[in-house]
Amino acid sequence: EAGVAQSPRYKIIEKRQSVAFWCNPISGHATLYWYQQILGQGPKLLIQFQNNGVVDDSQLPKDRFSAERLKGVDSTLKIQPAKLEDSAMYLCASSHTSGRVETQYFGPGTRLLVL
């Protein structure tokens, strides 16, 4: 079974530039998550999709961050304009539910450095 794919793996940009990350979840997984993980901390949920609908985007800084999952499969996360404090690992995860347990699988992440 192929895992969650993310690209690019690394990105370096200057502040005020724009950047976009791409995620392809595991086939058949309806739920997709984007997380931001600052070095030394646990992941923080940015947005959760169920198919192509948004379930939770309460912690997404909507003035600069946007995400979409138009066809309910792959997803993009965009930052425009980037700030220094956006430097972090951006993790995508997808999940399926068996019985009452939801199992989440993470992609390798995209490491962003904003200079």
Next chain:
Amino acid sequence: KNQVEQSPQSLIILEGKNCTLQCNYTVSPFSNLRWYKQDTGRGPVSLTIMTFSENTKSNGRYTATLDADTKQSSLHITASQLSDSASYICVVYGGSQGNLIFGKGTKLSVKP
């Protein structure tokens, strides 16, 4: 407030030794608790998932325990290997809206 606290923040052990990582949570209602291993620069990988009725679960040299009464979990690593060097993240699924609440992780370094 739903929180997950992990201790210690970091740990250094010698190869071959055992260690135990702790996780305390205040998430209610509780659904399940997961332990993830995250290698540096990589995404987290699931080690165990335990529901309310399970108090121990093993995955190779990793054994997780759960005490739902005291809201504590531990991850015990037996006969550590250099490849165990990673961050170990405790995650609780629960809360009134069914959220995943992440701890900050314990950074484990195994030295030869």
